[in-house]
Amino acid sequence: MLVKKFNSTFAVLHILLILYMTRLSSQSESLTVTKSQKQKLDKFKEAVETIKFPQEWMKDDLNLLRYLKARGWDVQRAKDMIQETVKWWKDYGMDNIHNEDWSQYERSDPYQIDGVDKEGKPIMLYALGEWDLRQAAIQGRLKTLVRWVIKGTDEIHRKTRDLFKQGKINGTQWSLIANIDKFNSQQHLSLDSFDAALNIFRPLFTPSSRKALKVFSSNKETCLAYLLAKIDPDQLPEAYGGTRHYD
Known part of the structure; x- marks a missing residue:
């Protein structure tokens, strides 16, 4: 078998x-959000202020929106997800990956x-x-x-x-x-x-x-x-x- x-x-x-x-989806990404989604984004940005991101782009609105959308606009779940990403990035040595032979x-x-x-x-x-x-x-x-x-x-x-x-x-x-x-x-x-x-x-x-x-x-x-x-x-x-x- x-x-x-x-x-x-x-x-x-x-x-x-x-x-x-x-x-994210088969549709174009966009920074366009509704008023309530903008409020969620602002709250999310405050929630991740203390995270030491290894890359500046990780704090960009477009990247943060991905996490919010992936977690149904739940700020806490999105924060947990992005913290896991940051941990993986550091543990996997991503900052040095392009310098290897x-x-x-x-x-x-x-x-x-x-x-x-x-x-x-x-x-x-x-x-x-x-x-x-x-x-x-x-x-x-x-x-x-x-x-x-x-x-x-x-x-x-x-x-x-x-x-x-x-x-x-x-x-x-x-x-x-x-x-x-x-x-x-x-x-x-x-x-x-x-x-x-x-x-x-x-x-x-x-x-x-x-x-x-x-x-x-x-x-x-x-x-x-x-x-x-x-x-x-x-x-x-x-x-x-x-x-x-x-x-």
């Missing part, structure tokens, strides 16, 4: 997976974040099917690989915050495209590496991002038509129907 379940699940992975995702992963498990969609929102591209997860597991690098993904996620968050401050986008939404159509038995066909692949991206699957999930079969024409309707060719690599070239 386990093998049958794995084989059927593994078959689903031979696809091109598109996550046209947002951090990632040269091995830049070669073996690359991602790109330099493109934008037609609305100007950043795009994150993972060629997950080309990552050798089995080798990473054998070498004991899976935890570091997860950290590499988190580093990339923080990097694109930085980019979206900068674009928002420049007035180029409304909110801090971004899109993730994960190509896993090259999964093969040599590099990926094991329960451990399969579970590892899911665990790497599981933190990104919030309820709102699951609603925005688009999954395509191996019919590349359908997939590329969808991509090119959302993203200009010069913002996509050649493998995705675009004209952008990476060495």
Whole structure:
């Protein structure tokens, strides 16, 4: 039964997976709030005044609104949530994550974040099917690989915050495209590496991002038509129907 379940699940992975995702919902983020919501925001800002935030952007209204919305505008629950985030940030060493030596992963498990969609929102591209997860597991690098993904996620968050401050986008939404159509038995066909692949991206699957999930079969024409309707060719690599070239 386990093998049958794995084989059927593994078959689903031979696809091109598109996550046209947002951090909160499929609608644009906005600082526009009602009068009562503004009062909640002001109360929340007072409640978190004593928290020592490791990053200045964590105190921005847009970020605070995320926590309020995620906790149904309950100030205490939102405060508890943001305190957990601050603790995780410090415990996980996020302030130093971009200063670490990632040269091995830049070669073996690359991602790109330099493109934008037609609305100007950043795009994150993972060629997950080309990552050798089995080798990473054998070498004991899976935890570091997860950290590499988190580093990339923080990097694109930085980019979206900068674009928002420049007035180029409304909110801090971004899109993730994960190509896993090259999964093969040599590099990926094991329960451990399969579970590892899911665990790497599981933190990104919030309820709102699951609603925005688009999954395509191996019919590349359908997939590329969808991509090119959302993203200009010069913002996509050649493998995705675009004209952008990476060495």
